[in-house]
Amino acid sequence: MASLLPLALLGLLGCEEGAGSGLPVGGGIGDPARGRLALGQYGCIACHQVPGMTGPEAHVGPSLHDVARRRYVAGVLPNTPENMLSWILRPQEIAPRTAMPDMGVKEQHARDIVAYLYTRS
Amino acid sequence: MRKVAITVVAVLAVEAAVAAAWIYSGFYPIAATQQHLPITYAVIETAYNRSIARYAASVGEPPDLAQPGLLPEGLRHYQDHCAQCHGAPGVAPAPFSLGMTPVPPPIVGIARHRTPAQIFWVIKHGVKMSGMLGWELKLEDAEIWAIVALVTRMPTMTPIAYQEMVRSFGVPPPEAACPTVAAAARSADAVPAAGECL
16 A cells, blocks of 8 residues: 555646546645644544544544545545545535535645545555 | 551652643643544543533423424524534535634534434533533523524435525525635635625
8 A cells, every 4th residue: 555655646746637527736745744734624523534633433424544445536536636636625516415515625735635644544 | 557548648649749740831732733632532522422411311301393483593593603613514614613622513413313402401501611602691492492403404404405495594694605705715815805704
């Protein structure tokens, strides 16, 4: 798993579009440590179980413990880091019936969250 | 025997002194950005669950939560007082609430593991050190029950059904009426004008 990580994160480099979502995505690799902070500060832990984080026993959204092993993001996008980035930024554009709200996550913070999730799960 | 007693007292005194020194030193990390230890969290959460179960037992029988008129009133109060911190199906809480420690729980699923009386009790009396205020002097009991009527329906409510209910009851939604709120929160320079949703 660990050996695949750099490859997976490379997907975050210089992508012109999120594959499958058609949403523009650009910028660099996120910082996992900042991502951990962002997962707390955007209230992600209120609904999701997050690896390595203390929080309520939340079962509103899916557990994020196995994110890197999933086939799909939210059941609608192939699981790639750039698709996860698009999903965090605009969940309701990607799946209009989703219960996941647009949390107003800034793009750099979303990038950091993706880096944390794919290195920790 | 006397030796044992003296030793026990001495050990307890030393422990108390160490604990006091630790607290007074200021090393305890009070920052909300730093999480609790899992053990701290587990202890507080257990105390919270046990206390609610005990004290909510004194709440009387709930009124008929299916009576007409209760839902629109509950929705109005929910949108005015609750959604800012707790969100709603498909609706994010306001940005200020997201960084709180503990983070206000999403209410959508709460009725799956709490009784109407427990939900009523928490709204009325609040929860110490959590940011959850008691609404006892701000809302009448009947108004709190109206909120409970809504909350008990939320686990089976889709985001679309919630939006339709907000529309059909004519309740001004703090978040849903402002689809640009999340986008505005995202860009630091977009400050909404007074009277707008953020």
